[in-house]
Amino acid sequence: MNLPNQSELPSPVIERHRLYVLQASCLLDTPPDATLDRVTELATRLFKAPIALISLIDEKRQWFKARVGVEVAQTERKDAFGAYTILRRDVLVVPDASLDPRFKQNGWVIGEPNIRFYAGSPLRTRSGVSLGSLCVIDTKPRYDFDESQQDLLTQLAEMAMDRIEALRSIAFVDPPTRLLNRARFSDDVRAIFDERRNGQISPSHAVLINVVPLGYLDETSVSVGIVAADRLMAAISVRVERALVDIRPVYRVDYARFAVFVRGGESAAMRVIEAALRAFDAPLVVNQIPVDLSPTVGLVDLSGIDEHTDVLRALMSSSEVARRARVPFRKFAKRMFVAQERTFFILNTLPQALHDEHQLSLVYQPRIDLRTGRCVGVEALLRWSHPLLGDVSPAEFIPLAERTSLMPALTDWVMDNALKQLAAWQKAGISLNMSINVSVLNLEQRGFVIRYASLLQTHGIEPARVELEVTESALAQNARSVTENLRKVTSMGSTIAIDDFGTGYSNLSKLQLYSASVLKIDQSLVRRVLETQHTRILVEGIITLAHKLDYRVVAEGVETPEIYETVADWQCDEAQGYHIAKPLTAAMFESWHSDYMQYII
Incomplete structure (x- = not known):
């Protein structure tokens, strides 16, 4: 097994954060992307190399988002040249892997595809987190990969990263409101639970504002038209954001359901709830028609939830109980899950x-x-x-x-x-x-x-x-x-x-x-x-x-x-x-x- 030496190992904290960002990108195990496929094809032509890969380095594996010249979709991380590339800010060039002590026993060097030459540029997010690499590979040693070619490979990596950032945005942003979506909420809940297990300070509560039930929006679409219903949804989103101006981010987790995390205990959460409810004291005006809305709110103490996957369920349960009881809000109690399960x-x-x-x-x-x-x-x-x-x-x-x-x-x-x-x-x-x-x-x-x-x-x-x-x-x-x-x-x-x-x-x-x-x-x-x-x-x-x-x-x-x-x-x-x-x-x-x-x- 060829592991980096101690000077090449990332710190556990940095690596844990890197893996979180990678998982949160929702890119792993996704279908091929035509734009990234074209980037790898262009790389093989520009550098006259038989193999080009866009690889993402997961905890125990290397997964190829785009590939030319290899059949497999992933390898073990121990065989990934990219595991070294993500530790660098510049291009990693290996002229002859069979002579490099880091790689000469690598499975991809002593066996198929018999790698000799490798050049890889890290794929870094705008915040500087390296998710993987764009690399070109040859089965023959090459000592002529000069600075200009390295600059060109870096530019291709930046193009690939621009596309990855766009895919991340598509995955995490709700297009109509530009708020973070349910997928991002779920990933952030997981990160909060990881922080809590590691003894870090994390949000104490989660709040969900259910402005109107889905049936109401359907009726609105029928009575005043889909365009007016979209305007109502946009107006609701703006009203929620303005009410919670001091709380960021705001997530749109479902039709007219919005969630936030709160630090500072239940008293801070209650202030958020009061602000959200006051925001709808005045009617919204859509197509010159005043629309009165009566939100219901669910409150969850995160310390009382065992699994991160139960947080959204608890929020929706408590807000639904509030709606049925015709009261402004309800705090989650585990008996609500019992009723749901029945x-x-x-x-x-x-x-x-x-x-x-x-x-x-x-x-x-x-x-x-x-x-x-x-x-x-x-x-x-x-x-x-x-x-x-x-x-x-x-x-x-x-x-x-x-x-x-x-x-x-x-x-x-x-x-x-x-x-x-x-x-x-x-x-x-x-x-x-x-x-x-x-x-x-x-x-x-x-x-x-x-x-x-x-x-x-x-x-x-x-x-x-x-x-x-x-x-x-x-x-x-x-x-x-x-x-x-x-x-x-x-x-x-x-x-x-x-x-x-x-x-x-x-x-x-x-x-x-x-x-x-x-x-x-x-x-x-x-x-x-x-x-x-x-x-x-x-x-x-x-x-x-x-x-x-x-x-x-x-x-x-x-x-x-x-x-x-x-x-x-x-x-x-x-x-x-x-x-x-x-x-x-x-x-x-x-x-x-x-x-x-x-x-x-």
Whole structure:
């Protein structure tokens, strides 16, 4: 092994910094670059040499970013002439490597490609860090590589380095804002953790400012155009930079998410957070339209994070928790990772559950006609018995599914199995209507009505026997495709019910847009109907006004005889809730239905 002597070894500190800069350049193991390829080709012609290389010297290897005359893409560092070149400021010239004590036992000298002559110029960054070399190689000794040729090789190396610096800029700079990007943030986090392990002073905290969620930017692009949306993004970036003028650098790590590192402890970090939030007290003006923005901020104490790869995840988790809680900021806590991991696990295993007959199931909650007392229908409710997590509440996994492409498949599973059960009950002489919950995401699909009609036909179910439930809050932000699909469903003969009514933002007259004919009063109101005068007036008023507009009204959450009697006295049409029956399996419902109908008769 041919190692440099002690006078030619770099100091550990300098070498560690050099390797960091090299890794941060994001050049290693990247595809060929046409410009650098041309530089090596030009070098072989100018110097009439069979081999030219642009090599980068990593910790244990030499990797060729561009090469002419050799097939391999890398060598061990011990065989790299460039490991000596990076220690110099001038050109390293080796007239005959077989006579040079540093190289005469080198694998590339005693074996292929049988190097004799070598001339290499270091590739140095603007800050003076040497990443590798540009070299020309010959298989014959050469003693005529004079000063003018060395100057020419140096100029070619400078050309190559200009291109490398440009590639580094492309890799690390966000073009629209000219801020450092996510890749640079990740590399700088790694450097900070290295500094901390080596006992050096490093930033104490990281702060992420999430100005607006991605969905908002998408809506902006649709409503005012992509150009205006770009202007908004640029204005946001300027506002953030000005607010954090004393903190550099600022990174754009995602759409409208900006991050900084802070020295000086949590009090210093809080001052940064306050400045960032104050920056958006005044609206931005885009196309003469004032735009109010309410950023949320995530705060991470870097000393509480074990791995540098977890920092950005922790920042995004804490800012997202703040957004959902509708508070300005949240400090990261490790329990946030636990919740994220559970979310990921649920979404990752839900597709398997759709094909496992032992995991997903339906239960059915009876609905009673309050005038006759008869059971006129059931609501199909989805349940998930997870093999590892146990029972997972639909209140947990359905909102997660709605944020992915899993929701259409999940709704298809529910409709298919609910209609299959309804057909079995019809065949057994049990006459019922089936209520099925659907997501607005399903109703936005162009093929939803075709799929629904196909399932009705497959199971031999009359459309009038089925009611589709959609939540009021979801409809409040609907698309035109939703109202069109609802209209098609009602034209087939099925009923549309507005679920959880009374907690959203719709009004009764607007519900006509949705072709709805049934209102289901939210259980949170019904359960409290006897507790306060305000709730009594509200629920009774909804029933009275809905009847005047020809809606059928269902009270959910009827859990006591007193509530049952009260909503019946107010002429509510139907009721469901624990006082009548909890959600039941198909077999349990059949038994309940048999006993109940005998009691009614």
